[in-house]
Amino acid sequence: MTQQLDQILCTQARIIDGRDFAETLRKSVALGARAFREKHGKAPGLAVVLVGQDPASQVYVKTKMKKALESGIDSFPHLLDSSTSQAELLQLIDKLNNDRYVHGILVQLPLPAHIDESKVITAIDPAKDVDGFHPINVGLLTQGKASLVPCTPLGCLMMLKDQLGNLSGKKAVVVGRSNIVGKPMANLLLQENCTVTIVHSRTQDLNNECRQADILVVAMGKAEFIKAEAIKPGAIVIDVGINRVEKDGRSMLVGDVDFAAVSSVAAAVTPVPGGVGPMTVACLMRNTLIAADAIESDKAHRYE
Numbered sequence: 001m002t003q004q005l006d007q008i009l010c011t012q013a014r015i016i017d018g019r020d021f022a023e024t025l026r027k028s029v030a031l032g033a034r035a036f037r038e039k040h041g042k043a044p045g046l047a048v049v050l051v052g053q054d055p056a057s058q059v060y061v062k063t064k065m066k067k068a069l070e071s072g073i074d075s076f077p078h079l080l081d082s083s084t085s086q087a088e089l090l091q092l093i094d095k096l097n098n099d100r101y102v103h104g105i106l107v108q109l110p111l112p113a114h115i116d117e118s119k120v121i122t123a124i125d126p127a128k129d130v131d132g133f134h135p136i137n138v139g140l141l142t143q144g145k146a147s148l149v150p151c152t153p154l155g156c157l158m159m160l161k162d163q164l165g166n167l168s169g170k171k172a173v174v175v176g177r178s179n180i181v182g183k184p185m186a187n188l189l190l191q192e193n194c195t196v197t198i199v200h201s202r203t204q205d206l207n208n209e210c211r212q213a214d215i216l217v218v219a220m221g222k223a224e225f226i227k228a229e230a231i232k233p234g235a236i237v238i239d240v241g242i243n244r245v246e247k248d249g250r251s252m253l254v255g256d257v258d259f260a261a262v263s264s265v266a267a268a269v270t271p272v273p274g275g276v277g278p279m280t281v282a283c284l285m286r287n288t289l290i291a292a293d294a295i296e297s298d299k300a301h302r303y304e
Contacts, residue, residue, distance in 0.1 A: 155279025
């Protein structure tokens, strides 16, 4: 009887369909890209740089280039050998910074060990930093000013606002403190007037902290770590994690949240795959269009 009740309750949580949301966003970007081309005689341009042959990175880059074309954005791939030196990579970035057909530059991470990621990120023109990782864009976000925002947190915020509308006054907990997701996510939620807590591996009684959240964003890199007991009934749960595990003799992707268990408590939850991932790529296209509009209208921030 208990198992049957659990199954019934499990069906109550809404599944937040990132694929559908991302498709709608890409269609909007495509309309904007068409108008941009008619006005400027060229499409928004995205340069994607991959150093080495990391299989996962190759898949990500291929997906990003495909979605760029579907969104009406010109894609300029630069696939470099793993032996490429830091100096050679910085020279390419300088060339892309000055290419008038390139409005966005994405360097796929991670980079080979002999290349300093921070120097590469800092070398990108902040106006073309569609990943939102440049220190200037990070600083602007922290100050609550207009900037290019990291794609994954931006996608999470869009889905949250779609679910809840006004986020003002909501208690938000972000699990994870990375520069790529956790910290920018917290800043975006602060801008929406949420009360924000960041928890991490050193947090005491993490489950209790999570149970206070109306909004829970999980980006910690531990497969199915967050269980039902960490969820406030009726919370909205955004699972950023992507982990490959072996289950029932086969390899599969799971998030940082135990989806089945959490679905019995939360009001809505993102699946893995099919949740945050598609939104990350769609937001990259959105950022490229925004950067292109700012650059061509001479409204982009320029820093020497």
